[in-house]
Amino acid sequence: MRIAAEGVPFIVGLGLIAAILFAVGHSAAYGMGGVSFVLAIFCCFFFRDPLRNPDPDPRFVISPGHGRIMEVTEETHAMTGGKVKVIRIFLSILDVHVQHSPISGKVARIEYQKGKFLDARHPKAAHENENNSILIENDRMKVVVKQIAGLIARRIVCHVRLGEEVRVGQKLGLIRFGSQVDVYLPTDLEVCVAPGERVVSGVSLLAIKK
Numbered sequence: 001m002r003i004a005a006e007g008v009p010f011i012v013g014l015g016l017i018a019a020i021l022f023a024v025g026h027s028a029a030y031g032m033g034g035v036s037f038v039l040a041i042f043c044c045f046f047f048r049d050p051l052r053n054p055d056p057d058p059r060f061v062i063s064p065g066h067g068r069i070m071e072v073t074e075e076t077h078a079m080t081g082g083k084v085k086v087i088r089i090f091l092s093i094l095d096v097h098v099q100h101s102p103i104s105g106k107v108a109r110i111e112y113q114k115g116k117f118l119d120a121r122h123p124k125a126a127h128e129n130e131n132n133s134i135l136i137e138n139d140r141m142k143v144v145v146k147q148i149a150g151l152i153a154r155r156i157v158c159h160v161r162l163g164e165e166v167r168v169g170q171k172l173g174l175i176r177f178g179s180q181v182d183v184y185l186p187t188d189l190e191v192c193v194a195p196g197e198r199v200v201s202g203v204s205l206l207a208i209k210k
Contacts, residue, residue, distance in 0.1 A: 018037040065199070102143050106164070156175050
């Protein structure tokens with residue numbers, strides 16, 4: 001299993017602290033060292049970065065986020081220029097926090113917005129929290145992936161650049177420690193998921209263009 005580069009400082013730092021505390025040899029130091037060691041192992045788990053090889057069918061939109069579907073709705077979005085279907089995905093601290101491209105295409109726009117840090121499950125989080133939106137387009141569709149910070153997540157990382165050509169399943173970025181990922185789709189796509197279902201980033205089928 002690969003580890004995302006963003007997690008290495010946490011893992012190494014906590015591992016070093018654990019080693020130093022264990023070397024002290026005091027009972028209290030052993031206890032604190034044990035806590036540091038457990039946290040280092042947790043960070044290895046949290047920052048896991050599995051390889052993804054999704055179906056390359058150009059009609060498919062693959063989930064960019066790993067977690068539970070919170071909502072499937074419709075609203076307007078400035079990046080796409082009109083009405084869109086929206087799929088909101090909640091990422092718990094146990095889910096993979098790397099985001100993957102839902103389609104192959106060109107990164108046509110990236111827009112970062114500062115904001116609040118409400119719990120990712122809060123109804124207003126999608127609109128008021130700090131976020132980063134990535135518009136990817138090809139000759140079939142335009143899809144927006146919105147990385148949203150949560151109550152604990154205070155860092156959004158974007159790995160792609162404006163104008164870059166990306167392939168479906170390619171890593172887009174990462175959100176640290178609990179968050180939300182929204183996907184904005186053309187209204188002519190058929191959504192294949194429902195609230196309450198779990199999806200795997202870079203693997204699960206979200207929608208299909210008939």
